[in-house]
Amino acid sequence: MVISCYCWCYDTISLNCLLTEVIVIVVSAVLCVTVIQGQNNWGVTYTDTHICVLEGSTVDIYCTYTYPSRINGRSTTVQTTSWFTKWKVNAPVDLRTDPDYTGRVEYYCPDKVCTLTIRDVRQRDSAVYKFRFITNQPGGRYTGEPGVTLSVTDLQVQVIRSTVHQFYTEAELKCLSSKSPTGRLTFVWFNNGQKINKMETASYKGQFNPGDHISCALKENEDCPSPPVCEFTSLYL
Incomplete structure (x- = not known):
C-alpha cells in the first residue's frame, strides 16, 4: 500500500552576515513525499528525499510506523525502537550506542511516531538513516526502507x-x-x-x-x- 502526501520539513538556524543590510537565515527545507511501505499492516513512513543541513546545526528526522494490533489473538506491543546507519555482526548498531554519535542523538517516540534528533552534525554524519522496531510477536520486527538520506555541508x-x-x-x-x-x-x-x-x-x-x-x-x-x-x-x- 502506498499513501502519498506533501509536507514541509525544516530546521532553521540564524546566522549573522558581515554587513548590516543583509540577514542570513539558514534553512533546511525539503518538499517531501510521504510513503508507507510494508504489508499486512506492518510499515514505516519516511520523508523520502535528501535532507540537507549545515555542519554544526541540529537536525530532526521523522517517521511514523504501524503494526497489527493483534496476531493470533495476542495483543502486539512494541518492545524497542531504534535508528541506525550501519550493521555489525548481522545486527543494526543503535545510534545511541554508536561511539560516533555519543552525546549527540536523542529519540522521541510517542504513539507510533518517532523523531531522531542529531545535534552538532558533522560531515561524517552524511548517511542513510533507517528506523527499526521490535515487538513481542514471534518474528515481529520491522526495518523501514529505503530510509532518509542526510547530507551535511x-x-x-x-x-x-x-x-x-x-x-x-x-x-x-x-x-x-x-x-x-x-x-x-x-x-x-x-x-x-x-x-x-x-x-x-x-x-x-x-x-x-x-x-x-x-x-x-x-x-x-x-x-x-x-x-x-x-x-x-x-x-x-
Whole structure:
C-alpha cells in the first residue's frame, strides 16, 4: 500500500552576515513525499528525499510506523525502537550506542511516531538513516526502507560587499568552506531555488530583490544545495 502526501520539513538556524543590510537565515527545507511501505499492516513512513543541513546545526528526522494490533489473538506491543546507519555482526548498531554519535542523538517516540534528533552534525554524519522496531510477536520486527538520506555541508554564503538601493541590493557573494580546498572546485549558485546558469565560480555578483534567497553548492553535489541563504532587504522611501 502506498499513501502519498506533501509536507514541509525544516530546521532553521540564524546566522549573522558581515554587513548590516543583509540577514542570513539558514534553512533546511525539503518538499517531501510521504510513503508507507510494508504489508499486512506492518510499515514505516519516511520523508523520502535528501535532507540537507549545515555542519554544526541540529537536525530532526521523522517517521511514523504501524503494526497489527493483534496476531493470533495476542495483543502486539512494541518492545524497542531504534535508528541506525550501519550493521555489525548481522545486527543494526543503535545510534545511541554508536561511539560516533555519543552525546549527540536523542529519540522521541510517542504513539507510533518517532523523531531522531542529531545535534552538532558533522560531515561524517552524511548517511542513510533507517528506523527499526521490535515487538513481542514471534518474528515481529520491522526495518523501514529505503530510509532518509542526510547530507551535511560546511559551505556558507558570505557577503563581500553590497550597496543598498531603494528597490534592490547590489552585492558580491562568495561561497566558502571551512576546510582548505584541494584542486579546482566548481560551484553552482541558486536564486530562490532556481539554478543560475553560467555561474560556476566561488564568487557571484548581481542585483537582488527584497526577499531573494541565494544558496550555493559544489557542482558534483548540486542536487543538494547548501542551507545558507541570504535574504536581502532594501530601503523604501
